[in-house]
Amino acid sequence: MSRLDLQQGRIEMLHGGGGRASAELISQLFAKAFDNQWLAQGNDQAQFSLPPGRVVMATDSHVISPLFFPGGDIGSLSVHGTLNDVAMSGAKPCYLAASFILEEGFPLADLTRIVDSMAKASREAGVPIVTGDTKVVERGKGDGVFITTTGVGVVPEGLYLSGDQARPGDKILISGTMGDHGVTILSLREGLGFEAAIGSDSQNLAPLVAAMLEAVPNIRCLRDPTRGGLGNTLNELAKQSGVGMQLEEAAIPVRETVRAACEFLGLDPLYVANEGKLIAICPAEQAEPLLAVMRAHPLGQNAAIIGTVQEDAQQFVQMRTPFGGQRMVDWLNGEQLPRIC
Amino acid sequence: MKYVDEFRDGDTARQLAACLAAEVDPARQYRLMEFCGGHTHAIFRYGIPDLLPDNLRLIHGPGCPVCVLPIARLDMAIALAQRPEVILCTYGDLLRVPASNRQTLLKARAEGADVRMLYSPLEALSLARDNPSREVVFMAIGFETTTPPTALVIEQAQLLGLKNFSVFCNHVLTPSAMHAILASPESEAGVLQLDGFLGPAHVSTVIGSAAYEDFPTQYGTPVVIAGFEPLDVLQALLMLVRQLNQGRACVENQFTRAVTAEGNLKAQALTWRIFEPREQFEWRGLGHLPKSALRLRAAYAEFDAERRFSLPEFPAQEHRACECPAILRGAKNPRDCRLFATACTPANPLGSCMVSSEGACAAYYTYGRHMQTAGAAH
Numbered sequence: 001m002s003r004l005d006l007q008q009g010r011i012e013m014l015h016g017g018g019g020r021a022s023a024e025l026i027s028q029l030f031a032k033a034f035d036n037q038w039l040a041q042g043n044d045q046a047q048f049s050l051p052p053g054r055v056v057m058a059t060d061s062h063v064i065s066p067l068f069f070p071g072g073d074i075g076s077l078s079v080h081g082t083l084n085d086v087a088m089s090g091a092k093p094c095y096l097a098a099s100f101i102l103e104e105g106f107p108l109a110d111l112t113r114i115v116d117s118m119a120k121a122s123r124e125a126g127v128p129i130v131t132g133d134t135k136v137v138e139r140g141k142g143d144g145v146f147i148t149t150t151g152v153g154v155v156p157e158g159l160y161l162s163g164d165q166a167r168p169g170d171k172i173l174i175s176g177t178m179g180d181h182g183v184t185i186l187s188l189r190e191g192l193g194f195e196a197a198i199g200s201d202s203q204n205l206a207p208l209v210a211a212m213l214e215a216v217p218n219i220r221c222l223r224d225p226t227r228g229g230l231g232n233t234l235n236e237l238a239k240q241s242g243v244g245m246q247l248e249e250a251a252i253p254v255r256e257t258v259r260a261a262c263e264f265l266g267l268d269p270l271y272v273a274n275e276g277k278l279i280a281i282c283p284a285e286q287a288e289p290l291l292a293v294m295r296a297h298p299l300g301q302n303a304a305i306i307g308t309v310q311e312d313a314q315q316f317v318q319m320r321t322p323f324g325g326q327r328m329v330d331w332l333n334g335e336q337l338p339r340i341c
Numbered sequence: 342m343k344y345v346d347e348f349r350d351g352d353t354a355r356q357l358a359a360c361l362a363a364e365v366d367p368a369r370q371y372r373l374m375e376f377c378g379g380h381t382h383a384i385f386r387y388g389i390p391d392l393l394p395d396n397l398r399l400i401h402g403p404g405c406p407v408c409v410l411p412i413a414r415l416d417m418a419i420a421l422a423q424r425p426e427v428i429l430c431t432y433g434d435l436l437r438v439p440a441s442n443r444q445t446l447l448k449a450r451a452e453g454a455d456v457r458m459l460y461s462p463l464e465a466l467s468l469a470r471d472n473p474s475r476e477v478v479f480m481a482i483g484f485e486t487t488t489p490p491t492a493l494v495i496e497q498a499q500l501l502g503l504k505n506f507s508v509f510c511n512h513v514l515t516p517s518a519m520h521a522i523l524a525s526p527e528s529e530a531g532v533l534q535l536d537g538f539l540g541p542a543h544v545s546t547v548i549g550s551a552a553y554e555d556f557p558t559q560y561g562t563p564v565v566i567a568g569f570e571p572l573d574v575l576q577a578l579l580m581l582v583r584q585l586n587q588g589r590a591c592v593e594n595q596f597t598r599a600v601t602a603e604g605n606l607k608a609q610a611l612t613w614r615i616f617e618p619r620e621q622f623e624w625r626g627l628g629h630l631p632k633s634a635l636r637l638r639a640a641y642a643e644f645d646a647e648r649r650f651s652l653p654e655f656p657a658q659e660h661r662a663c664e665c666p667a668i669l670r671g672a673k674n675p676r677d678c679r680l681f682a683t684a685c686t687p688a689n690p691l692g693s694c695m696v697s698s699e700g701a702c703a704a705y706y707t708y709g710r711h712m713q714t715a716g717a718a719h
Contacts, residue, residue: 189460259342266698268386316711323571324351324358325388327708333687 016136046130071199075117091153103142171287182272203276244312348570378405378699385708517633549604626669
């Protein structure tokens with residue numbers, strides 16, 4: 001085997017061909033960074049046993065541009081995103097799989113940075129990446145790198161969290177400020193002409209979920225408001241549970257820089273993506289104890305109770321504005337676009 | 342947030358609402374039009390209708406550039422985008438607007454046209470520089486606020502000597518539309534009774550408050566220029582109510598922190614250096630209005646997409662049941678349209694007022710649908 005030039009080298013079609021070059025890429029980059037017993041076996045699959053409980057599985061594809069941003073990169077994001085989807089069921093994430101689609105010409109130095117970042121995120125979470133795949137597409141047919149990760153976890157007996165469990169009277173909580181990730185990414189896009197002193201909130205929420213469930217095991221549901229933000233995710237939950245929601249806008253934490261950037265661009269922070277925040281719905285009498293646990297945890301310091309679930313055949317999410325009026329928080333239509341007037 | 346939160350303060354809002362409630366004459370109606378989609382959006386986003394007396398009705402005006410763009414212009418843009426040499430770039434709002442036969446720029450893109458979304462018109466220049474073998478066409482749209490940036494881009498394109506860049510100009514003029522509303526068939530037949538205008542915020546920073554002097558003198562209709570923050574809107578409504586109660590009609594400026602009588606002279610000079618008025622231009626809902634839009638001056642002809650490409654004229658086809666035209670004239674309310682929230686939704690818009698977030702139908706749908714069921718509609 002020859003040594004890959006990880007400083008100057010680039011992805012070539014050969015690296016996806018399944019031959020010697022593919023083997024070099026896997027052993028010198030992926031297996032070396034992710035380094036665990038399952039990868040070391042060199043099989044096309046990983047074999048493992050799981051602790052008792054219901055098995056949970058989630059998958060997520062990551063196509064973000066730019067690939068590197070303050071607070072993370074596509075690598076750490078691809079680990080956190082899937083870990084969080086697994087954790088929102090109340091599960092402890094156990095194993096990850098990762099699949100890469102690489103564009104011909106992609107610098108190996110960038111790929112190394114991404115893979116190292118994934119390895120770090122996976123180690124910090126204690127969830128190994130045990131199997132994977134790599135394909136290479138011709139130049140112009142990809143956007144550098146696409147990463148799909150799949151996670152497996154186990155929900156202990158006795159827990160059942162689901163988006164259809166919200167009941168009238170329940171309280172709605174969020175774990176922190178809204179819109180940090182989306183505004184960070186937007187601020188890096190060309191032509192917007194502003195720089196926000198802010199980073200993505202991309203983080204693994206599993207430890208926060210574990211602390212929350214230990215204190216309040218009868219949480220009805222958890223969900224991370226990623227694409228579409230808080231507004232869209234609450235509409236999903238309202239629809240699944242067949243309920244309405246009443247929010248207090250003044251209670252929703254949004255960073256000053258995020259508010260300013262959204263003002264400037266004509267966006268609503270309620271619809272801007274998050275990558276390290278969660279929504280929790282719980283029975284009203286558990287809301288204060290749950291809030292206390294969340295605020296005591298480093299991942300939930302800015303947690304807040306933002307509203308109440310209510311009966312509503314039309315499943316409207318409504319919000320009282322600090323101004324004293326009432327408005328709807330509707331499903332997001334298409335993408336949010338900066339205003340033109 | 343400094344300079345923003347002050348204009349969204351709930352306590353002040355309640356005080357202003359109490360003043361409005363105390364000062365309106367219960368024996369009369371107040372029918373006030375907010376011209377701008379920006380105001381419509383703010384009114385719904387902050388739930389302002391909840392704070393207004395029952396006999397004060399807001400009528401939504403045509404100040405949404407996407408909404409008033411006639412279908413024929415969109416058909417032309419799609420035809421342009423379908424030319425293999427062309428990269429058509431424009432603002433994101435326009436991409437989903439239905440043209441004839443429910444075609445959109447987004448659908449055209451899926452079928453192979455090269456359509457790009459811009460955040461800033463300056464990006465169009467980089468596109469032209471980066472793609473020397475292609476024809477980059479910037480579809481420019483908007484009222485007086487977005488015109489100076491387009492003018493700047495054209496001036497820069499000339500300085501840079503760009504040979505593959507042109508502008509498909511759809512810039513329109515606010516006062517022309519206000520005249521058209523006051524002189525509309527509905528107005529003359531008494532169907533649309535308009536007691537006053539809430540004047541544009543951003544547009545007025547450019548054209549100045551003096552640009553509205555005709556409306557009180559010619560039609561006896563008062564105008565109060567208002568900022569886009571919710572307290573601005575409430576205060577301006579109070580100013581309009583006071584004018585009407587006192588039997589006065591004049592131009593007043595609530596938005597003094599940004600608007601002067603003469604406006605932004607530098608921006609105006611730039612605009613008129615590059616553009617001249619068209620003899621007439623079609624507005625969706627308002628018809629063909631004289632001197633209501635801009636085109637590039639002959640000195641900049643090489644950057645004018647309409648001169649550079651021979652654009653076919655299509656017989657435009659509106660959806661037959663769509664009430665956008667009457668809604669844009671203020672003659673109907675979105676809820677008067679039988680397509681509203683049934684066949685026509687933001688996810689599947691049949692008319693332009695449902696597409697842009699500044700369109701009256703989209704604002705009603707997105708922020709105000711709960712009022713329909715609660716029966717508290719204004």
